[in-house]
Amino acid sequence: MQNRAVVITLAVVVALLCSYYLSFTLVSRGIQKDATEYARKADGEVDFRKRQSYLDSIWREPVYNFLGAEFTYQEVKNNELKLGLDLQGGMQVTLEVSPVEILRAMSGNSRDPQFLQALQRAREMQQNSQDPFVTLFVQAYEEINPQGQLRDIFATSANRERITFESSNDEVAQVLQSEVDDAIDRSFQILRTRIDRFGTTQPNIQRLPGTGRIQVELPGADDVDRIHKNLTSVAKLEFLEVAEGDEFFPSLQNFIAYLSEHEDDPAIVSIVGQRQRPATPATDGNNPFGEGQENEADPFGDSAADATTTTVGPADSASAAAGDTADLANQLATADTMATDSLPQGSLFFDLFQVTQRGDLFVNVRDTAKVNDLLALPQVRSMFPSNIAFAYDVKPFGDTEEFVTLYPVKRTRGGVASLEGDVITDARQDFGENGQPEVTMQMNATGAKKWKKLTGENIGQRVAIALDNQVYSAPVVNGEIPNGSSSISGNFELQEAKDLANILKAGKLPAPTRIVEEAIVGPSLGREAINQGLVSVAAGLGLVVLFMVLYYSTGGIVSDVALLANVFFILGIMAQPQLGTALTLPGIAGIVLTIGMAVDANVLIFERIKEEIARGNSPAAAIKLGYQKALSSIIDGNMTTLLTAIILFLLGTGPIKGFAVTLIIGILCSFFTAVFLTRVIVEWSVKRGRVPSFETSISRKIFNNVHLNVVANRKKAYIFSGSLIVVGLILMFTMGLNFGVDFTGGRSYVVDFNAPVVASDLKATLTDDFENAGTEVKTYNGNSQLKVTTSYLANDESEEADNQVRAALQKGLSEYSDLNPQVVSSSKVGATIADDIKNSALESVFLALAVIFIYVYVRFNRSWQFGLGAVVALFHDVLTVLSAVAIARVLGLQLEVDQVFVAAMLTVVGYSINDTVVIFDRIREYIQDNPRLRVIDLLDEAVSSTLSRTMMTAVTTLFVVLVLFLFGGAVLKGFSFSLIMGVLLGTFSSLFIAPGLIVDTTKSETKTAVKA
Template sequence: MRIRNFFTIFVTIILTTICLYYILSSIDIENYTLKRNNKKTLNLGLDLKGGMSMILDISERDLLRKFSDNSQNFIFLKALQNADEKKKENPNTDYLSFFINSFNQERKNKKLNINLSSPNLFGNQSNSEDIHYNSSDFEVERFLRKKIELSIISIQNILRSRIDRFGIKQPNIQRIKNSNRILIELSGSGIKNMDRIKNILEKKAELNFFETYSFQEIVPYFNTIDNFFKKKYFKKSIIDILNISLIKSSHIVGLVHVKYQKIISDFLNSTGAKNCLPYHLHDVKFMWGYKNLDNFLQLFAVKINDNDEETFLNGNMVTHAYKSFSPLNEISINIKMNEEGSKKWKRFTEKNMGKSVAIVLDNLVYAVPVVKSIISNGMSQIYGNFSIQESNDLINILNTGELPTSIRVVQTDVIGPYLGKESIRRGVISFLIALFFIFIWMFFYYSIPGLYAGVVLFFNIIFILGILISMNAVLTFPGIAGIILTLAMSMDASILIYEKIKENIKNKVFILTSINNSYSLQGALSSIIDGQITTLLCGIILFYFGIGPIRGFSTTLIIGIVISMFTSTCLGRLFLEWHLKKYKKFFLEKKY
């Protein structure tokens, strides 16, 4: 008994001290608000504070192409196409399993002797440590699943870093079950620019440097394909749509209105247009400028050489990006590269002395500077008439590194707060009034033990709030419901124990023996444990399978159940035994 009481007192003092510290340091009592700048605070969810919710889809197709070193095997590409179609029909389908089944079916239909571990698929040099020529499909699938899981974890970390740099506190970023989708919840009524946030999250940060073709080199090609373009598109001239007469810079080959962007892109990438390319332009690729200039987009022509590793510098080679201002107050982005990137940049600038180079991020041209000297220190600058916001966003993307694969936002919702500041204040007051009347009723019905039940309930509230604040948890409407449910279960446990004590006293059992019997498995404890553990298991299942509000409810439910198990069975018993020892008796009769 002494050991049990010592344990109860020790745990109660420690928990109370820690929880009160977190509560008092995070709440502005005068304004009924939470302190924003605290490291530990109770964050309000979207339904209480408002904000933005979005679901991002991770491209497993791009990951598989990456792991296969962009294999052009027709069975591989056909299996990817089949998996894409299945994914459109059912977004929750297991993409990898369907891809492998489709690959095996296509291989069987074509009667070809090719495996997933073939050198031109996943048995390539990049995967040589894990995949061998004779590796089974099961081994390849296990390897791919591991790589995909690691990529998704990496994406979550990069997205969290980008959001943190954006200045949004405590974002909720979680994977939806075991799918390739990520749920992001950003709370705060100040989050208004959805397009800006989507742009930051979707950027892959694939950085490249390309040689460029000049305006004079490309115009003859446009003249050649002009008649072909007129026949295909409403007899309009491609020369007119590209606004050739308005171009004043030698490295810009077109100035296109946004309404013609898709038409120009589709045409220049069509087989017919590519067949008209002269030999000296066989490696040309047309890219758009990143900036919208009064509904016009710049078009650039760059030289693509897939075998030239010197042009490929990805976002992971950037060690630091920062902005600076020129004497004319023009913003520039300064990029510092790692050792590998510095070597490639040195070779590239040495090769292109006096020429224009395109600095490309995620297939958009950000700047086309002229190389005036060999750069050996891994530094480069991007001038692009950036606004402060644009420069900050670009620095954010470059500093957080390259995403392993492309992602896209498939669903977005801007949620207004259901409760305003005044409503929350009134809610707190009404909650305190309700607690007061519960205390009065329990005291009226159970006398002094009822008062102790109220004190136990008060400790419950302190412990739950303190633990939630220490976790930097997000409180939502369902989370509040979970707290209320656990408080009710705590009070119900006290009532079960008191009724069992009353029953024993009526049967002429001594008071101390009645208390001990009621807190035993033969008494009320078995019913309490049964109800609490059943609810706890439900909470764990909801936490594991649920997302968003459901997980918020289950979090507070699990914490509340564990706390109420301790307070109702240990702390409540301590109060009763202490009272009996001090006053030798107490009453559990109704008062009329």
């Protein structure tokens, strides 16, 4: 084989990279185990606060040395193989910014009845439409009031610069849509800041493209009520004076002295731990950082100075921007400075804080929790004036973003800010006269009056702009601002200026978010899922490895080596942080499925090699020809499955996307290992005089001289499939399918009991509590774990409705109190998002079919008979699998049709087309070799010649999907059952339906109507 060295080099490089990335996972697991043991109490329970404290303490400490390169625990966590929520527990929340409230606010809370009616009508329309809410609102308003003008409602004083009494409805709609889009951006920035406070490892937030929704993942989160409150509350924007000079320095010096004298106080030790004192105290009185830390200011770079060069002044004056602020910054840096030469160096204070001559405090990010607890101690709190509070800067700084500024800010009695953000009428990013980015903002009359007083009293001082008590900017006031029109200028990057403008607008309009989809997985359920996944992988891999050896002898051993390498590569690639992927339970299913499908290429190759040996070729020549002739079918089969996986990735969400990522990686890895890696091993073995055997005594006796009469029996096949589809459709229309909440909307709960509970009894109990709404109760993982799904208040996505449904559930469960019922997971899908998920699922299926038709049509020389045969066979597979699910429901097997089920259906499509393309490829080959014969004369022989490969692929895939069905858990029950039916029915359609259609669409009197 040419380029053998390239294959070996690539395999070695990929293996080393995978080992490198997976090593972080091993180190991380070891550290977490150590933390658990450290926090284990005498009774065996784990103190999770103590465990988290342990992990926080080493967050930025080196914990792993790889060939001389040291990695902190933070870097280890960032590089480990991520686990989805279903494998480790936590929360996933999809939020939607409420456009109704934004439009209400922009109208000045208009009470116009037609306006209110249009809002209500648009909300109803949104449940069955994917159009933007503003589009639906305008459409509803024009239907209700055909002659009405939106400018009459929205041309308020707050909007006068953008909406006038001459604006058309289209122009008003553009402004409204712009405000809604800004609100989504604003909410995204706010939530991105908030999620860091939840104490969870590796939180993730992302905007869902094209939906106006925001998805938040919080692994390990358990305080559901607190998270709900933080995610859905309206942002609070404030302007706060920064305490400086004599207002703050004496109190700070008292605090430093107190910490120095009370390091062994039990209250302080409980917060910071027993301190290790330095052997030699620092003696450099002029260095605020202590001896040996002269360069500690350097990591701050220019970031600390930047805070003093940002200024706020009148909007019509740019004199304070850029260069002019440098002199002011220099003056401030030397004024009101602390007497740092008198501070006790080497004390506890300097373990936690760094302080500049001016008195600015910097805290290591990892120490913020300790600092918060210290400042909350009553004896410490009393040292500072009652009007002084503390707020962190929102953005860490330094070369590694290790430090954060702590601002002492002033509040009035009751903790009220000097000025709140509701007075802002507009804010936008602009450019100053020097061309530098700046932010301009306007206030209403009340705000302008207060702003004039505030800026007049703080000339030369800083005013912090804080959102949710986190400081986004602290500009220096360069003059009294009399009219409420201000500009904030300084060392802004363009994006920073845009972000600050968006933050300031958080005080202009209320933009509450509502939870439209939610999944909560308890840690116990996550551990159970991991165990089920590991069992599935191990059992599926073991069965395939054993079967390949029994059927293909030493060739099977070679295939098994490639198979193990394939699994290793998949996990190693998924661990790379650049991909941003996580391993989920459906992802494990993807790996298990890849195990079954990965052997397909080797089966194709080995069967071709056996054919060439049977024709009298030498082993070396047979191996070469086998790899060459199988390549076309392998490429076609992998390409069709890959196209299906890409569609799943582009259109799918949540579990479907995780499954798609794993499948894409698995397909690419299996192609490399099965085609290239095995060939290197086989040819190396031949050169050493050890020719692999590709058959055993078992395989010699199977499929020998088997001849299928596809042409003669095709109509019988049509009748069988048609009957199955008709029965299934009748059952689907009369009984329906068991749709999950992600297709219907509603709420679902998994409840764990100490002993078995009859599902029908619990359903009868809950029916009254759920006010006779649609309710389903079924066993989940054994009879002691039940899944409750209800449509009660399904159209109400408010938190009040969530609490009401949960209370109704708890009331019903109270009758089983002796069995200690525990809700171990829950999920909620709003009616609007359920409709979007259904549409997305349908789009995925039809797009996959269209793409496959085009690929087959082009690949087979634009023969429409091949394309039609493939797509009709795929429709057959989808309908027959759905029919099988409907029949299974009659027989008592309750299978949920949800997003994971759709992933299964598209996997069936990919698997079946793989089978079909291999058979088509052999038909094409026979046509090319026998151009004078009719298709009808060639078809039976072509199909029969691939039968061994078709059945071997089906058997190996069935092994792993049966393992999934038996050991994969309730989440994957519907998925694995669909795949079992898909393998059986897909193999049937590949053998009889698709080839039969080629015969029926080709003119019999023509020697061959299909292009060769």
